[in-house]
Amino acid sequence: MLTLYYHPLSPISRRVWIALLEKAIPFEPVVVNLTGEQLKPEFLALNPFHHVPVVVDGSLRILESLAILDYLEARYPATALMPQNPAAIAQVRMVQMVTVNELTTKLPALVLASDTSTPDKSPDEIPDKTPDKTLNDPVSQQVSTILSFLNEQLGELAFFGGEGLSLADITVGTALPLMQRLGVKWLEYAAIAAWFERVVSRSSWQQTELNDVAFATWKRWVLLMIKQRQRQMART
Numbered sequence: 626m627l628t629l630y631y632h633p634l635s636p637i638s639r640r641v642w643i644a645l646l647e648k649a650i651p652f653e654p655v656v657v658n659l660t661g662e663q664l665k666p667e668f669l670a671l672n673p674f675h676h677v678p679v680v681v682d683g684s685l686r687i688l689e690s691l692a693i694l695d696y697l698e699a700r701y702p703a704t705a706l707m708p709q710n711p712a713a714i715a716q717v718r719m720v721q722m723v724t725v726n727e728l729t730t731k732l733p734a735l736v737l738a739s740d741t742s743t744p745d746k747s748p749d750e751i752p753d754k755t756p757d758k759t760l761n762d763p764v765s766q767q768v769s770t771i772l773s774f775l776n777e778q779l780g781e782l783a784f785f786g787g788e789g790l791s792l793a794d795i796t797v798g799t800a801l802p803l804m805q806r807l808g809v810k811w812l813e814y815a816a817i818a819a820w821f822e823r824v825v826s827r828s829s830w831q832q833t834e835l836n837d838v839a840f841a842t843w844k845r846w847v848l849l850m851i852k853q854r855q856r857q858m859a860r861t
């Protein structure tokens with residue numbers, strides 16, 4: 626049986642977790658405690674970059690969430706999560722890459738903006754706390770550009786790439802719930818608003834959604850990561 630090394634608070638693991646549920650692939654879940662277990666030699670032998678998710682299927686070990694999604698699609702095609710026509714394939718991959726390169730890179734700034742517990746922050750470091758309303762700071766402007774792009778890509782489609790759930794829906798659909806909880810709204814983007822309700826109401830999303838306590842823990846992890854990076858930068 627396939628093994629998924631993951632953590633339930635990891636939004637990137639959640640991509641793979643949802644794909645496994647959608648495809649009804651049986652798997653053995655192994656939680657990797659991200660407060661240090663990922664740095665132990667046993668896990669580094671699986672992923673030298675100390676990240677979850679990792680999938681092991683027989684003698685095959687795969688890291689990088691998008692590579693894992695491609696593997697699952699090719700190996701377990703019965704429930705297809707990739708369209709067939711060239712333009713739709715390009716759209717799926719484009720939305721995945723925009724999520725990875727543009728959208729998720731804004732999450733740390735949004736977490737920082739929503740944090741009220743760090744009095745040592747200088748006001749210059751604190752982005753606007755209501756990005757949905759003002760859209761007047763650089764991060765909110767960038768988020769708005771991404772949402773507008775996604776809304777245009779979706780158009781009249783039910784899902785990115787066509788009428789069935791795709792790998793793009795899974796990739797962007799596991800990042801946007803975090804943005805929503807951090808205060809980003811997309812009321813003016815009607816296609817995104819309808820699509821969002823469509824995906825988050827699915828059983829696979831419901832089964833893997835963070836509760837409020839887990840979300841608060843995830844936010845603390847991100848803040849810790851930001852501080853660690855700031856300390857590293859100060860040392861160099």
Ligand SMILES: N[C@@H](CCC(=O)N[C@@H](CS)C(=O)NCC(=O)O)C(=O)O
Nearest residue numbers: 635636637675676677678689690691
């Ligand atoms: N590019 C990787 C990124 C995975 C990643 O950043 N995972 C985070 C959790 S969301 C992690 O394992 N962090 C622990 C660490 O870096 O030590 C992928 O897509 O799989």
